[in-house]
Amino acid sequence: MLRKTGVPGLLIFILLGMLFGSDGLFKITFDNYSFANQLCSIALIFIMFYGGAGTKWSTAKPIATKAILLSSIGTILTGGLVGLFCHYTLGFNWHEALLTGAVICSTDAASVFSILRSKKMNLKYNTAPLLEVESGSNDPFSYLLTIIVLTSITGGSYSISDMLLLLLSQVVIGIIGGVCFALIAKQILIRFDISDSILDTAFIVGIALIAYTVPYLLNGNGYLAVYIAGIILGNSQIPRKKAILNFLGGLTGLMQMFLFFLLGLLSFPSELPIVSVTAFSIALFLTFIARPLAIALLMTPFHSPLRQQLFIAWSGMRGAASIVFAIMAITGTNSLTNDIFHIVFFIVLFSILIQGTLLPVVAKKLDMIDDNENVLKTFNDYTQEMPVEFLQFTLHQGHAWEGKKISDIILPPECIMALIIRNHEKVLPKGDTILKKGDTLVLGGKEGGEISTVHLYEKEVTKDDPWLGGRIMDVVPDKNLIILIIRKNNVIIPNGNTILYENDWLYISDR
CATH class of the missing domain: 3.30.70.1450 (Regulator of K+ conductance, C-terminal domain)
Incomplete structure (x- = not known):
């Protein structure tokens, strides 16, 4: 049903979290924001890593300049505009106004592309890779803004030079760390034979964690490092790359389910009416003024069509990263007067329900669908099906x-x-x-294609089986054909004289 309506399935996990939470049917009390922050930070590492690894650089390179501008300056502009709105219109103090803008200014790539993939929405003007790179790379800048605002709140007087130094160290150390660990991992994967289904995936998980941890300990942006490491590894010729990308895709899906469930679990739905007017006002301003204005300022000089700008503006859905940064804001200071967590919760719900549902409709209304393109080709885990x-x-x-x-x-x-x-x-x-x-x-x-007339089933030869110890030609009925035997992890192609033993797994075709 969700696929038909276009609503991202992650909405289910928010609702499940609410159902299990303090205000839900199961009344599970969970309000440990510090512990939740640690769990969410780990989850976001893998989401960011896969965001980079899944980006196909060959398709992203032509639009890289625009995408990087949108993910950096565009994110800062969006956060700043939301901050101004919260201060001058809603009466937030400057710190909380800017903090609200910082945590909510990044977009959720997974939510957008789950819709693009499921609907196979092939977009004009290289819009798909543009959205992919912008959405995948703007989380580190939202994180950076959140850190700067939190530091200014907790650190008292914080000069502009101190902020610029923090900005420089975060970006430079993050970039260097991501490049270094990606190149090291690439050489290890190529030079050493660890092309095992467990070893190489475990190694990649370890690299993602290290690529985040080391720059973070050196006062760098760990999320930026992880994203860059993902881009380099995802676009390198390494053994079993497709299998690794598939694993990371599955892991990222689990992390997102966990994050959205945790958001619902931490929330108190009874608090939503209290923040609804404030949150709805921010959501409307963010969706219809702040992001479209930032997009227009940055993309008009590139002579980007208006309909492309409008579609990109509408595609700015909020998701997992905003959840993590909202929790980070709560744990980073105890002097907040506004309920930022539930405000973000409301905005994410609004974004998923309204923007997510209407995204295919908006694409058609703006004439952004291009049947000559294939949105799946913008991802590194895409392979052309061969017959x-x-x-x-x-x-x-x-x-x-x-x-x-x-x-x-x-x-x-x-x-x-x-x-x-x-x-x-x-x-x-x-x-x-x-x-x-x-x-x-x-x-x-x-390839033979789908053959519906062939029916296969499997059967284990047990100690009481009448087929045990007999030759296939003597014990198997004429209506059955054993096409494969698995014996102690060995594959056997049988003939009539093959003897069946206990614990054999038979794959049988019948009429």
Whole structure:
């Protein structure tokens, strides 16, 4: 249902958190913001890392200048405008006005692209990679603004030179840290054989944590470091990159579910009516004035079409990072007079419900859909589907192909010998290549497509099974065909004389 309406599924986890929370049905009391802040910071590390790793630089490079301007100056402008609005219109003191603008000025890439992917919204003017880079890279700047405002609140008098020094150290150390750890990780992955499904993913998780921790301890921007490290690794030729990206994508999804659930759990829905007028006013100003104005100021000099500017402005959804920075604001100072957490909670709900639901509609109304583009190609985990399937087997002694040239053997129709693995080395097959005993042959052929008439099921041979100990030709009914046997992690292609043993897993086709 959510997919049909266009509402991001993460909304469910906010509602679940509210259901389990203090004001919900299950009355679970959880208001430890310090502990929540630590958990959220860890979750955001992986969200930021995947945001960088999933960015395909070849498609992002043409729009990199605009995207970086939007994610840096655009984020600062948006936060500043919201701060001015909160101070002069809503009566916030300067510190809390700027803090509110800082925590809410970044956008949530995952929410936007979950809609773009599910709806396959292919956008004009390279808008998809522009949104991807801008949304993925503006969180560090929102974090930086939050740190600066919190430091000014808790540190008393804080000169402009001190703020500039903090800004410089955060950015420079963050960039250097991200580049260094990414290059180190790249060399380790290439030079050392850790292409194991557990080892390489565990290594990547460790790199993400280290890329954040070391710059953070050196007074740098850990989130910026993590994002840059992700970009470099995601666009490097490393072993099992697609599998690693798929793992990171799944992990990021879990982290986002956790963050939104935690937001709901920490919230008190009974407080929402109290902040509703204030939060709704900020949400309207942010959505219809602050972000569109920042977008217009930065993109008009590039002669960007008005409809593209309007769509980018509408795509500025708030999400996980705003949650983390709101919690950080609460734990960073005890002198707040406004309920910033519930204000942010309300704004995130508004953003997901209204902007998320209407995003496909806005794209169509602004004529931003381009059927000649493919939004999935802007991500590093995209691979062009090929209608090819591969079959691998080892040439045993006495096989009819042993000792023959490839040109002399008859392959199955519409098949090609794609690769030969001989003594652990790859051999490209040619017509005069002679096949030898022990060669592993890889055959390629056209994909058969979905075959609904074939029904497969699996069966384990137990100690009481009547098939136990018998030959397939003697014990298996004619209506069944065993096409595969898994025996102690070994794959066996059976024939009629194959004997079945206890704990064999049989894969059976029936009529």
